[in-house]
Amino acid sequence: MSSGNDDGVLFETKEAKGQLARHAFMATVLINILFIWFYRAANIPAADDGGPRWCWIGMFAAEIWFGFYWVITQSGRWRIVHNHVFKHKLLHRYGDDLPSVDIFVCTADPTMEPPVMVINTVLSAMAYNYPPEKLNVYLSDDGGSEFTFYALIEAADFSKLWIPFCKKFDVEPRSPKAFFGGNCPVNDEEYGREWLSMKELYSEMRSRIESAMEMGRVPKGIRDQYAGFSEWNSEFTKKNHQSVVKIVVDGRDKNEVDADGCRLPTLVYMAREKRLHQPHNFKAGAMNALIRVSSVISNSPLILNVDCDMYPNNPDAIYEILCFFKDEVRGHQISYVQFPQAFDNITPNDLYDNALPVIHKVELPAIGGYGSALYCGTGCFHRREGLCGRKFSRDFKLLLSNTHKNTLISVTELEEAAKALADCNYENGTNWGREMGLIYGIAAEDVVTGLTVQCRGWKSVYYAPQKKGFLGVAPMTLDQALIQYTRWSGGLFQIFCSKYCPFIYGHGKIKFLAQMGYSMYLLWAPNSLPTLYYVTIPSICLLKGITLFPQVTSPWLIPFAYVFIAKTVYSMVEAYMSDCTLLSWWNAQRMWVIRRTTSFLFGFVDAVMKQLGLSETSFVITTKVTDSDSRKRYEQEVIEFGCSTFTSIIFTSAMLNLFALTGGLLLFVTEGAEALAKLAPQIVLCGLLVAINIPVYKAALNRNDKVCLPVSIVLKSIILASLAFLLPVF
Ligand SMILES: O=c1ccn([C@@H]2O[C@H](COP(=O)(O)OP(=O)(O)O[C@H]3O[C@H](CO)[C@@H](O)[C@H](O)[C@H]3O)[C@@H](O)[C@H]2O)c(=O)[nH]1
Numbered sequence: 001m002s003s004g005n006d007d008g009v010l011f012e013t014k015e016a017k018g019q020l021a022r023h024a025f026m027a028t029v030l031i032n033i034l035f036i037w038f039y040r041a042a043n044i045p046a047a048d049d050g051g052p053r054w055c056w057i058g059m060f061a062a063e064i065w066f067g068f069y070w071v072i073t074q075s076g077r078w079r080i081v082h083n084h085v086f087k088h089k090l091l092h093r094y095g096d097d098l099p100s101v102d103i104f105v106c107t108a109d110p111t112m113e114p115p116v117m118v119i120n121t122v123l124s125a126m127a128y129n130y131p132p133e134k135l136n137v138y139l140s141d142d143g144g145s146e147f148t149f150y151a152l153i154e155a156a157d158f159s160k161l162w163i164p165f166c167k168k169f170d171v172e173p174r175s176p177k178a179f180f181g182g183n184c185p186v187n188d189e190e191y192g193r194e195w196l197s198m199k200e201l202y203s204e205m206r207s208r209i210e211s212a213m214e215m216g217r218v219p220k221g222i223r224d225q226y227a228g229f230s231e232w233n234s235e236f237t238k239k240n241h242q243s244v245v246k247i248v249v250d251g252r253d254k255n256e257v258d259a260d261g262c263r264l265p266t267l268v269y270m271a272r273e274k275r276l277h278q279p280h281n282f283k284a285g286a287m288n289a290l291i292r293v294s295s296v297i298s299n300s301p302l303i304l305n306v307d308c309d310m311y312p313n314n315p316d317a318i319y320e321i322l323c324f325f326k327d328e329v330r331g332h333q334i335s336y337v338q339f340p341q342a343f344d345n346i347t348p349n350d351l352y353d354n355a356l357p358v359i360h361k362v363e364l365p366a367i368g369g370y371g372s373a374l375y376c377g378t379g380c381f382h383r384r385e386g387l388c389g390r391k392f393s394r395d396f397k398l399l400l401s402n403t404h405k406n407t408l409i410s411v412t413e414l415e416e417a418a419k420a421l422a423d424c425n426y427e428n429g430t431n432w433g434r435e436m437g438l439i440y441g442i443a444a445e446d447v448v449t450g451l452t453v454q455c456r457g458w459k460s461v462y463y464a465p466q467k468k469g470f471l472g473v474a475p476m477t478l479d480q481a482l483i484q485y486t487r488w489s490g491g492l493f494q495i496f497c498s499k500y501c502p503f504i505y506g507h508g509k510i511k512f513l514a515q516m517g518y519s520m521y522l523l524w525a526p527n528s529l530p531t532l533y534y535v536t537i538p539s540i541c542l543l544k545g546i547t548l549f550p551q552v553t554s555p556w557l558i559p560f561a562y563v564f565i566a567k568t569v570y571s572m573v574e575a576y577m578s579d580c581t582l583l584s585w586w587n588a589q590r591m592w593v594i595r596r597t598t599s600f601l602f603g604f605v606d607a608v609m610k611q612l613g614l615s616e617t618s619f620v621i622t623t624k625v626t627d628s629d630s631r632k633r634y635e636q637e638v639i640e641f642g643c644s645t646f647t648s649i650i651f652t653s654a655m656l657n658l659f660a661l662t663g664g665l666l667l668f669v670t671e672g673a674e675a676l677a678k679l680a681p682q683i684v685l686c687g688l689l690v691a692i693n694i695p696v697y698k699a700a701l702n703r704n705d706k707v708c709l710p711v712s713i714v715l716k717s718i719i720l721a722s723l724a725f726l727l728p729v730f
């Protein structure tokens with residue numbers, strides 16, 4: 001119940017239970033880590049006794065890193081909070097006095113991101129439960145594709161029926177594709193009838209768009225109808241073209257109405273200028289062009305940014321996030337509200353650990369609790385001021401209320417004005433990409449941008465309600481997943497190495513726990529080196545009968561065992577509390593080993609190269625389409641390995657551990673219990689790695705499937721793994 005002066009409070013932040021127990025537990029782990037370090041330092045083999053001196057020092061170095069990194073990760077567990085909003089209070093208090101919202105959808109490639117998928121996102125954004133005259137949807141097309149433009153025109157038409165249908169029957173989700181994937185309602189006759197006819201209309205629209213793409217041209221009738229197509233002349237290519245801005249639906253126009261006579265949201269297509277020798281800065285460049293283009297058309301104080309595959313899933317989300325921005329106590333400090341990234345194609349045991357449940361339910365909420373929620377690039381509502389570089393100031397209370405559109409000039413004039421803002425040279429000599437808008441030069445533009453906003457004094461909120469705010473497409477093959485992590489880990493590490501390093505750039509500006517929280521992810525990439533060391537060297541030594549851990553009978557084994565078991569059990573509990581199955585926890589463990597030994601390694605190398613000026617920032621787009629064979633395998637939760645270097649590394653390390661385990665067990669047979677006592681920890685470590693790699697061996701043995709591991713990779717990996725044992729160990 002609310003009364004009196006707390007009426008203006010529109011959200012509350014609750015602390016998760018068990019804080020004291022967590023802290024006590026952390027202390028026990030930390031003490032044991034210190035014991036491990038002490039043991040390592042005190043027992044370094046002397047240079048002249050022929051012991052594995054350098055191997056030992058390597059183990060020590062890896063364990064120093066792991067211990068240090070573990071401390072960093074505790075920032076994501078120290079204090080965990082969750083936010084709740086009071087939507088009814090907002091409506092009661094503000095009624096119609098609510099701000100307009102600009103929604104930015106980014107797409108970059110019509111084959112990897114099919115236009116039909118893109119317009120599903122656009123349509124669900126247009127159908128938000130929010131006054132349509134206050135909604136403006138902008139599509140940025142870095143693919144510069146006339147098919148995407150064509151699809152948007154189709155979507156505008158379709159929206160005239162789709163929006164009334166959604167509102168009449170209060171349907172969810174409002175992405176037609178996702179919605180019609182469900183069953184036809186049978187209990188309500190009228191609803192059932194309209195459902196069927198809408199579905200029919202949707203399918204027709206989809207096939208028109210798809211067949212235009214197959215034919216490679218937009219039907220002449222449509223081309224003639226819309227002057228906009230003339231932009232795509234013979235000189236127009238994806239990488240070299242003038243700016244295109246087309247207002248497909250002019251929301252200012254009272255005659256632009258849907259089938260029920262209600263106003264429509266504004267809908268704008270933009271393909272910013274691209275020139276071969278002009279860096280376009282990928283998504284950050286697209287977003288900044290959108291910020292400028294929208295500023296002359298609608299200039300809403302709030303901006304929602306979504307990737308083209310991330311359709312809005314909760315029709316009330318805008319009202320919910322307004323509870324943060326309009327909160328009378330804390331609202332004026334908040335620059336953005338980030339929803340978790342969620343996906344609608346996760347299999348029951350989440351084969352590739354795409355859902356990242358612990359990150360989304362524990363770590364990111366915790367960092368949000370320090371006022372520094374990470375900006376994750378999609379599903380994020382921004383205050384325009386914050387994004388545009390304005391510093392937070394206490395004296396200045398932004399009211400976030402109704403804004404007025406530019407009603408003075410005609411559509412054509414508006415388009416012309418907007419086009420100039422999407423030109424390459426518009427940014428020359430300005431602060432765009434440095435102090436204004438999204439930051440350039442870093443492949444994780446989202447995270448670094450969020451950090452700069454916070455360092456200008458703003459706060460940000462992580463909001464993870466029960467009903468998912470946005471749903472996207474997660475990678476469906478191992479290679480796709482690993483490519484994505486290569487970009488992320490590389491881009492994030494690049495931030496750490498740059499002037500934006502949170503410990504320096506954020507010093508005195510964001511909380512220390514938040515600086516650590518950022519670093520948890522920014523330091524993903526360097527984890528690769530100690531992990532690679534740990535999955536190979538102890539195994540090689542095992543085969544050679546060299547001991548790297550305390551004997552089974554030694555009390556010094558206790559801290560090693562404690563840290564390992566405690567961390568494992570704790571991560572199982574966290575996964576369980578985040579609604580994971582045991583198998584998905586296991587799959588996630590495998591994915592972490594794989595990511596650390598492949599993606600993070602490449603990300604690390606990549607970031608170092610960029611630091612040395614040897615390579616340029618790039619952005620490999622994640623494919624959102626998968627052929628039906630791969631999709632079937634994904635649904636059956638069978639790992640699909642590609643013919644990539646990733647696969648070679650994974651398989652080599654799996655073989656190495658299999659050989660080592662076999663050798664270790666043989667040693668036990670030939671030399672008996674004494675060998676076991678000396679090598680048991682290594683046998684356990686190696687055994688676990690073998691267990692986690694079972695699907696890898698299966699894939700290698702499987703010779704019938706179209707995606708069995710190529711013989712060449714198998715042979716190469718086996719040879720490499722065997723050679724590893726010939727390496728001298730010292
Ligand atoms: O030159 C480009 C490249 C990409 N994109 C868009 O950026 C979005 C994200 O690309 P995607 O390939 O899906 O990357 P993900 O790894 O899935 O994206 C995550 O990570 C990115 C940073 O690495 C963020 O930009 C994203 O918002 C975040 O969802 C997509 O909508 C693309 O269309 C562009 O607009 N222009």
Ligand SMILES: [Mn+2]
Pocket residue numbers: 307309472622
């Ligand atoms: Mn994506």
